[in-house]
Amino acid sequence: MKHIKTVNKPNLQESVKKGGCGECQASCQSACKTSCTVGNQVCEK
Amino acid sequence: MSEKIHKFIQNGMYILLDVNSGAVHVIDKMIYDIMDTFDGTNDDDVVLSLRDKYDEAELREALSELHELIKIKELFAPDIDVPPTFSDIGIVKSLCLMVAHDCNLRCKYCFADTGDFGGGRELMSAEVGERAIDYLIEHMGHRIHSEVDFFGGEPLMNMPVVRRITEHVRKREKETGKVFKLTLTTNGLMLNEENRKFFNDNNISLVLSLDGRKETHDRMRPDAGWHGTYDRVLPNFQKMVASRDGKNYYLRGTYTKYNLDFTDDVLSMADAGFDILSIEPVVAKDMPYAIGESDLPRIYEEYDRLVEAYLARHREGKGFFFFHFNMDLSNGPCVAKRLAGCGAGHEYMAVAANGDLYPCHQFVGRERYRLGSVFEGVTDDKWPEYFRHSHVLNKEKCRDCWARFFCSGGCHANADLFHDDIREPYEVGCAIQKKRLECALMVQAVLAMEKEQS
Numbered sequence: 001m002k003h004i005k006t007v008n009k010p011n012l013q014e015s016v017k018k019g020g021c022g023e024c025q026a027s028c029q030s031a032c033k034t035s036c037t038v039g040n041q042v043c044e045k
Numbered sequence: 046m047s048e049k050i051h052k053f054i055q056n057g058m059y060i061l062l063d064v065n066s067g068a069v070h071v072i073d074k075m076i077y078d079i080m081d082t083f084d085g086t087n088d089d090d091v092v093l094s095l096r097d098k099y100d101e102a103e104l105r106e107a108l109s110e111l112h113e114l115i116k117i118k119e120l121f122a123p124d125i126d127v128p129p130t131f132s133d134i135g136i137v138k139s140l141c142l143m144v145a146h147d148c149n150l151r152c153k154y155c156f157a158d159t160g161d162f163g164g165g166r167e168l169m170s171a172e173v174g175e176r177a178i179d180y181l182i183e184h185m186g187h188r189i190h191s192e193v194d195f196f197g198g199e200p201l202m203n204m205p206v207v208r209r210i211t212e213h214v215r216k217r218e219k220e221t222g223k224v225f226k227l228t229l230t231t232n233g234l235m236l237n238e239e240n241r242k243f244f245n246d247n248n249i250s251l252v253l254s255l256d257g258r259k260e261t262h263d264r265m266r267p268d269a270g271w272h273g274t275y276d277r278v279l280p281n282f283q284k285m286v287a288s289r290d291g292k293n294y295y296l297r298g299t300y301t302k303y304n305l306d307f308t309d310d311v312l313s314m315a316d317a318g319f320d321i322l323s324i325e326p327v328v329a330k331d332m333p334y335a336i337g338e339s340d341l342p343r344i345y346e347e348y349d350r351l352v353e354a355y356l357a358r359h360r361e362g363k364g365f366f367f368f369h370f371n372m373d374l375s376n377g378p379c380v381a382k383r384l385a386g387c388g389a390g391h392e393y394m395a396v397a398a399n400g401d402l403y404p405c406h407q408f409v410g411r412e413r414y415r416l417g418s419v420f421e422g423v424t425d426d427k428w429p430e431y432f433r434h435s436h437v438l439n440k441e442k443c444r445d446c447w448a449r450f451f452c453s454g455g456c457h458a459n460a461d462l463f464h465d466d467i468r469e470p471y472e473v474g475c476a477i478q479k480k481r482l483e484c485a486l487m488v489q490a491v492l493a494m495e496k497e498q499s
C-alpha cells in the first residue's frame with residue numbers, strides 16, 4: 001500500500017476465542033511497583 | 046459510542062490504531078485527514094470534504110486502501126464483549142508480602158506514610174509469611190506459576206524473615222510442583238554483600254528504587270535524618286546489577302512536579318550503567334510536589350523528548366529498555382486479560398505484617414477494604430466480587446476509551462484515592478497513560494520498520 005503501512009499482526013480478535021487460560025501474571029501498574037501494565041505484557045502461551 | 050479508532054501524531058509520525066483489532070498503521074497526512082470523516086461507508090462525503098486539499102484520484106486510491114483494511118478486519122473491527130472467562134471462579138495468582146511496615150528512608154511521596162501505613166512500625170513474622178505462601182498454594186487452583194513479591198516499607202529491614210519465607214517457598218515448590226517467581230523491591234540502603242549473594246543464589250528478581258539524577262533523588266528520598274541517599278545507594282545498586290550480569294532487575298524511579306524534565310533522570314540512570322529502566326508519575330493529592338491537570342502539557346512535551354532520547358540512544362548502539370515503551374504489538378495478552386485489569390482484590394492481594402489481607406499493597410491500612418487474613422481466609426466476599434467485576438467494560442469512562450485494551454482500566458487504588466470509587470479512574474493518570482501509550486506505539490512502529498529494512 002502507498003498510504004498505509006501496517007506494522008504488526010494484531011491478535012486481539014483471535015484471542016477472544018482462544019484466550020483466557022490465566023497463566024499470565026497479575027499486572028499492577030502503580031508507580032511503586034512497575035511490575036506489569038497489561039499492555040506491556042506478553043502472552044505466556 | 047465506544048471509540049473504534051484512535052489517530053495521533055507522535056514525534057512527527059502519523060499513526061492510526063484500530064482499537065478492536067489492535068492493528069497499528071503508520072499513515073500519511075492524507076489518510077490522517079480522511080479519518081476525520083471516513084466511517085467505512087461514506088467515500089463520497091470524504092472526497093467532497095477534502096477535494097480542495099487533495100487530488101481526487103489520490104483520495105480514491107487512499108480510500109481503496111482503507112477498504113482493504115476493513116475487509117481483513119484491521120480497520121473498524123467489531124466491538125469485543127465480555128469474554129466468558131469472567132464468570133469463572135476466582136483464583137489467587139500472586140501475593141505481595143508487606144514484610145516490613147517500617148523503612149529507613151523518609152521518601153516524601155511514600156504511599157505507606159514512611160513505611161508504617163499510618164499504623165505502627167511492625168515486622169512480619171516468619172509464621173505469617175509461611176502461612177501466606179500456604180494460603181496462596183491452597184487458592185491458586187490448577188495454575189502452575191505464581192508470583193510473590195517482598196515489599197514494604199523496606200523489606201531488607203526484615204531479611205531473616207525474607208530468608209525463612211524463601212526457604213519455605215522452595216520446600217513447597219518441591220512438594221507441590223508449583224513454580225514461584227520471587228521479586229523484592231528495595232531502596233538499596235542495606236544492600237550488602239551478604240544480601241546480594243542471597244538474592245542471586247535464590248534467583249530473586251529485584252526492583253531497585255532510584256529517582257534519576259542525584260539532586261532529584263536526594264530531594265525526595267532522604268534517610269531518617271533527612272540526609273540525601275543517592276551516594277550511598279547508587280554504588281550498592283551498581284554492584285548488585287554487576288553481580289547478576291546486568292539481568293533480572295528493574296531500576297525504577299518516580300517523577301514529581303519538581304522534575305518534569307525527567308528525561309534527564311532517565312538518561313542519568315542509563316549513564317550510571319543501568320539499562321532496564323522505568324520512571325512513573327507520582328500520585329498525590331494536595332502536595333507541593335503533586336502533579337495536576339495544569340502540568341499535563343509540559344509532561345506531554347517531556348514524553349516527546351524522552352522518545353527522541355530513547356531512539357537516539359538506540360541508534361547509537363547505547364539503547365536501554367524502558368518499561369513503558371516496551372510492548373509486543375503482535376503477541377500481547379489476550380482480550381480476557383486486557384479487560385480484567387490489575388487483578389487487585391481477587392487475583393492479587395497484599396498481606397500486611399500481621400497477616401491481614403488487602404486488595405493490594407496500596408490498600409493496606411485503608412480499613413474498609415480489609416478482606417480477611419491468611420489465617421481465616423477471605424471473610425468479606427463482597428469486595429473480591431466487586432473488584433473482579435470492576436473491569437474495563439464496567440467502568441463508564443473506560444468502556445469508550447481508545448486505550449482500554451492497553452490500560453485495562455487504570456489503578457483501583459488511585460481511583461479510590463481521588464474518587465472514593467474504584468470504578469472511576471483518576472483523570473490525570475488516564476491522561477498520562479494515554480500519552481505514554483502513544484509514545485510506545487510510535488516507538489514500536491519505528492523499531493518494526495527498522496527491523497524490516499535491515
Ligand code: SF4
Nearest residue numbers: 028029030387405456
Ligand atoms: S489497584 Fe493499583 S496499585 Fe493496586 S494492584 Fe491494581 S494497579 Fe497496582
Ligand code: SF4
Nearest residue numbers: 443446452454455475
Ligand atoms: S483508566 Fe483511563 S486511560 Fe485507562 S482505559 Fe480507563 S479511561 Fe482509558
